[in-house]
Amino acid sequence: MRPLELDPLFKPVDSLAGIGPKLAEALARVTGRDSADETRALDLVLLPPHGLIDRTLQSGITEAxxxxxxxxxxxxxxxxxxxxxxxxxxxxxxxxxxxxxxxxxxxxxxxxxxxxxxxxxxxxxxxxxxxxxxxxxxxxxxxxxxxxxxxxxxPRIEPVYPLTAGLSPKVLRRSIESALELVPVLPEWADPHLVRRHSLPDFADALQQLHHPKTVIDIEPQTPARRRLAYDELLAGQLSLALVRQTLRKLPGQPVQAEGKLRQAILQALPFSLTGSQQTAVGEILTDMAGSDRMLRLLQGDVGSGKTAVAMLAMADAVEAGGQAVLMAPTEILARQHYATISKMAQAAGIEVVVLTARAKGRDRAELLARIESGAAQIVIGTHALFQESVVYANLTLAVVDEQHRFGVHQRLRLTAKGTAPHMLVMTATPIPRTLVLAAFGDMDVSKLTEKPAGRQPITTVTIPDERLGDIVERLKSAVLEGKKAYWICPLVEDSDQSELMSVESRHASLTKAFGKELAPMVGLVHGRMSSEEKDQAMNAFKSGQTRLLVATTVIEVGVDVPDATIMVIEHAERFGLAQLHQLRGRVGRGDSASSCILLYHGPLGETAGARLAVLRETEDGFRIAEEDLKLRGEGEVLGTRQSGLPGFRLANLAAHGDLLEIARTDARNVLHSDPALSGPRGAALRVLLYLMRRDEAIRFLRAG
Missing domain, CATH: 2.40.50.140 (Nucleic acid-binding proteins)
Known part of the structure; x- marks a missing residue:
C-alpha cells in the first residue's frame, strides 16, 4: 500500500484547479506520461526547468x-x-x-x-x-x-520548461505552482552524513529551489538542490535494482560442473581462434557458473567482437553438465540468425539446437514443445515466446539474453521463474558507459570484449552533404555492377506531413528508377512494418546476392549478418544518435574486404550533430563513442528510445552526477545488508522514496522476499 502521506502528490492532474481534459493531455505529453489518466501532480513537481529567462536587464528603448x-x-x-x-x-x-x-x-x-x-x-x-x-x-x-x-x-527570473502544442508557459507555470502546494512533509530517507557532507537541502526545499531559481546558476546540475533531487532519483533506482538482485540471489544457482569436452570440440571446429578478451570472458562466465550463487553477468562487446561464440561455449558447458540453455533475441530476424550461427557451431559437438518463435504453429509447435520438455532439445533459441506458460523445460540451467536493453528487469524475472533459477548471461552490442552500466544493470557483473576478431578490416567513414546525392548513386551503381553489396538506411517508413525526411519507400522507388531497367531488380527493401515472412525473404535475397542494394530502416541495426556487404549509406545521418550510427556502421566490415560508410547529412549542421559525425569519423571504438554520446546527448537518449527499459532520468544527469550514482549504489547495498526488509526507521522512509519515484515493483520484491 502506498503511504497515505503521498496521496496528495498522486492526485490526477485534472483534479487541480483550472485543468480540464485538453490541458491534462498536454501535461501528459510534457511530463512523458502515456496518457492524461496516468499523469499525477507528482509529475509536474518533478519536471525540471531546462533554462531561464532573465528579465533583470533594464535598458532604454534604443539601447535594447x-x-x-x-x-x-x-x-x-x-x-x-x-x-x-x-x-x-x-x-x-x-x-x-x-x-x-x-x-x-x-x-x-x-x-x-x-x-x-x-x-x-x-x-x-x-x-x-x-x-x-x-x-x-x-x-x-x-x-x-x-x-x-x-x-x-x-517576475525578474523565470524558469523555462519544455512545452507542447496547446500549452503556454504561463499555464504550465500555474499548474506546477498548484502541484507544489500539495508537497507534504516527508520523512528524511537520505543518509545524514551525506546530507551534511554535501550541504544538501531536504526534498521539499530542493523542489522549491528547483522551481524558483533566483539566478542562472540556480538551474545548473551542480547546485545543492539539483544534486539532492538527482541523488533521490538515483538512490531509488539503485535500491530497486539491489532488491531485484537480492530476490534473484535467494534462489540458489545450479553449479555447472563440466570437463569442457563439448567446448573443446567447438573450439577445434571454429575457423578462427578466440581473441584475448573472448578467452577472459569465457573464463569469467565458467567460474561464475561453477559456483553455488547464480550468475548474473553482462557481456558487453562491440558489433562484431564475437559475443555469440562466447555464449555458445558457455551453453556447451551447461549442456555437458546435463542442463539446457536458452538464447533469447529481441526480434525474429535475429533469433533465426542466431539459430543459423549457433546450430553450425553446435554440430561439431553433437548438440541439438531448436528455434521457437511465434511463427511455430499447430503440430510443429507441439512437437517442438515436447522436445523441449523431454530435454531432447538442448539449446533453445527464440524471441520472448520462450517465456510463455506453455513452454516447459526439462532442466533450464543457463539463459542468455541478447540485446538486454530491449528487455526490462521484469522480463528477466519472468525468465528466471521457469523452474529452477538459471544462470543469466546478458549480451549487448550497445557499448554502455560505466555510469550507465551501474544505473541500468547495477545488479550485474560485467565482462567486456574489446578487440575485433582477426581478419576484420577497418571501415573508412566519410561525411557528405546531401547535395552530392547524385554522385553517391552513380558510385553505388558501379559498385553493384562489380558485384559489391550495399545498405542504404533511411530514418522513416513512409512520408508524413510532419517530416521532410526521405522515407524508405520513396527512396527505394527513386533508387530503383535511377538504377534503370537492367539493375532495378537488384534493389531490395526491408522495414519494420513488413511481416516476418516478408522481412526474411528480403534479407535472404540480399544474403544470396539476388539483390545487392538493400534500402532499409534501422530494422537492420541489431545483429543482421551479411559478411560480404561492404558499403553503408546512412541518409540524414545528423538525425541519428551516435551509438545508433555506430551500430549501423557495424553491419559492414564483417568480412575480409575493405568497407566504407557514407554519412549523408542535410546542412547546415548544428553544433551537436557536427560533433557526433566528427567522433564517428575519428574512431571505431564503441566504448569511446558511447562515452562521447553520453556527454553529447544525456543518458535518456543513449540507449535508443525511452521505452528501452533503461533509466531515462528526469532529475539526474549521469554526465554531471556520476559521483552520486556511485554513492547511491553503495548506500543501497549497505541499507539492504543491515535492513533487508526495510523495516527500520530509515527503511520505512526509503519505502516512501520508492513509491515517490514510482518504483512500486521493487516494493513487491520486498514482500516476495
Missing amino acids: PEGVIATLKVRVDRHQPSPPGRRSAPYRVFVHDDTGELALTFFHAKQAWLEKLLPVGETVLVSGKVEWFNGRPSMVHPDHIVAEAEADSF
Whole structure:
C-alpha cells in the first residue's frame, strides 16, 4: 500500500484547479506520461526547468539589443486599433522613454482589454523581445505588462520548461505552482552524513529551489538542490535494482560442473581462434557458473567482437553438465540468425539446437514443445515466446539474453521463474558507459570484449552533404555492377506531413528508377512494418546476392549478418544518435574486404550533430563513442528510445552526477545488508522514496522476499 502521506502528490492532474481534459493531455505529453489518466501532480513537481529567462536587464528603448528579452519602463502615448473590418491587421500601442519611441504590437487583440491594461498617460513595465523594422523598434505580444505601482509582482527570473502544442508557459507555470502546494512533509530517507557532507537541502526545499531559481546558476546540475533531487532519483533506482538482485540471489544457482569436452570440440571446429578478451570472458562466465550463487553477468562487446561464440561455449558447458540453455533475441530476424550461427557451431559437438518463435504453429509447435520438455532439445533459441506458460523445460540451467536493453528487469524475472533459477548471461552490442552500466544493470557483473576478431578490416567513414546525392548513386551503381553489396538506411517508413525526411519507400522507388531497367531488380527493401515472412525473404535475397542494394530502416541495426556487404549509406545521418550510427556502421566490415560508410547529412549542421559525425569519423571504438554520446546527448537518449527499459532520468544527469550514482549504489547495498526488509526507521522512509519515484515493483520484491 502506498503511504497515505503521498496521496496528495498522486492526485490526477485534472483534479487541480483550472485543468480540464485538453490541458491534462498536454501535461501528459510534457511530463512523458502515456496518457492524461496516468499523469499525477507528482509529475509536474518533478519536471525540471531546462533554462531561464532573465528579465533583470533594464535598458532604454534604443539601447535594447535586438532579439533579446528586455524589460523597459515606458509611458503610454496612444493606441492605434486595427482598421475597421481588418481584424488580421495589428493593433499598436505607442510608448516612449527618455531614449525613444516603441510600438507594442498585438494581433487579434480586444480593444477594451488593451485600453484597460495600457491606459494612456500611465507608466508601465513591459518585458519581451525587441525587434527592429525599418529602423524602428517594436515588441510583439509582450510577455509581461504591469503598472509601475505593481512593480514588485514582476517576475525578474523565470524558469523555462519544455512545452507542447496547446500549452503556454504561463499555464504550465500555474499548474506546477498548484502541484507544489500539495508537497507534504516527508520523512528524511537520505543518509545524514551525506546530507551534511554535501550541504544538501531536504526534498521539499530542493523542489522549491528547483522551481524558483533566483539566478542562472540556480538551474545548473551542480547546485545543492539539483544534486539532492538527482541523488533521490538515483538512490531509488539503485535500491530497486539491489532488491531485484537480492530476490534473484535467494534462489540458489545450479553449479555447472563440466570437463569442457563439448567446448573443446567447438573450439577445434571454429575457423578462427578466440581473441584475448573472448578467452577472459569465457573464463569469467565458467567460474561464475561453477559456483553455488547464480550468475548474473553482462557481456558487453562491440558489433562484431564475437559475443555469440562466447555464449555458445558457455551453453556447451551447461549442456555437458546435463542442463539446457536458452538464447533469447529481441526480434525474429535475429533469433533465426542466431539459430543459423549457433546450430553450425553446435554440430561439431553433437548438440541439438531448436528455434521457437511465434511463427511455430499447430503440430510443429507441439512437437517442438515436447522436445523441449523431454530435454531432447538442448539449446533453445527464440524471441520472448520462450517465456510463455506453455513452454516447459526439462532442466533450464543457463539463459542468455541478447540485446538486454530491449528487455526490462521484469522480463528477466519472468525468465528466471521457469523452474529452477538459471544462470543469466546478458549480451549487448550497445557499448554502455560505466555510469550507465551501474544505473541500468547495477545488479550485474560485467565482462567486456574489446578487440575485433582477426581478419576484420577497418571501415573508412566519410561525411557528405546531401547535395552530392547524385554522385553517391552513380558510385553505388558501379559498385553493384562489380558485384559489391550495399545498405542504404533511411530514418522513416513512409512520408508524413510532419517530416521532410526521405522515407524508405520513396527512396527505394527513386533508387530503383535511377538504377534503370537492367539493375532495378537488384534493389531490395526491408522495414519494420513488413511481416516476418516478408522481412526474411528480403534479407535472404540480399544474403544470396539476388539483390545487392538493400534500402532499409534501422530494422537492420541489431545483429543482421551479411559478411560480404561492404558499403553503408546512412541518409540524414545528423538525425541519428551516435551509438545508433555506430551500430549501423557495424553491419559492414564483417568480412575480409575493405568497407566504407557514407554519412549523408542535410546542412547546415548544428553544433551537436557536427560533433557526433566528427567522433564517428575519428574512431571505431564503441566504448569511446558511447562515452562521447553520453556527454553529447544525456543518458535518456543513449540507449535508443525511452521505452528501452533503461533509466531515462528526469532529475539526474549521469554526465554531471556520476559521483552520486556511485554513492547511491553503495548506500543501497549497505541499507539492504543491515535492513533487508526495510523495516527500520530509515527503511520505512526509503519505502516512501520508492513509491515517490514510482518504483512500486521493487516494493513487491520486498514482500516476495
